[in-house]
Amino acid sequence: MAKVSAVQRDLKRRKLAKKYEAKRAALKEIIMDKSVSPEERFKAAMKMAELPKNSAKERIRNRCAVTGRPRGFHRKFNLSRNQLRELGYKGFLPGLTKSSW
Numbered sequence: 001m002a003k004v005s006a007v008q009r010d011l012k013r014r015k016l017a018k019k020y021e022a023k024r025a026a027l028k029e030i031i032m033d034k035s036v037s038p039e040e041r042f043k044a045a046m047k048m049a050e051l052p053k054n055s056a057k058e059r060i061r062n063r064c065a066v067t068g069r070p071r072g073f074h075r076k077f078n079l080s081r082n083q084l085r086e087l088g089y090k091g092f093l094p095g096l097t098k099s100s101w
Contacts, residue, residue, distance in 0.1 A: 002068030010061050013054045020055035024048065 030036055030044040053059065062073045064080035072081035077093060088096045 002063065002070065004068075006070075007063060007068040010063055013059050013061075016052055016055040017057050017060055020051055021057075024051065024055065024057075027051075 027044045027048045031041050031048065033041070061070050062075065063070050064073060064083055065078045066083045066087075067080060069080040069082065073079075074081065074084050077084055077096075079087065084093070084096075087093050089098060
């Protein structure tokens with residue numbers, strides 16, 4: 001089980017990313033637009049730098065929904081490999097069948 005603080009930190013980052021998503025997209029568009037004057041692009045870059053670092057989408061870490069484990073994550077089920085195997089054996093995951101030969 002992951003530390004509660006790590007899971008809570010990630011949830012905070014997700015909330016901040018959602019809050020600032022539109023603002024970041026608008027500033028990013030100005031920064032990338034070559035037809036805008038360099039001064040305006042620089043101002044947009046400075047405004048982008050003033051936003052919280054944790055509001056960046058890149059800082060979000062995929063974690064298991066059950067345990068909070070950050071590694072061995074399967075996006076389709078939102079679970080780590082350990083929980084995927086355990087819940088798959090018990091038959092709790094629709095569309096997942098145990099392979100045996």
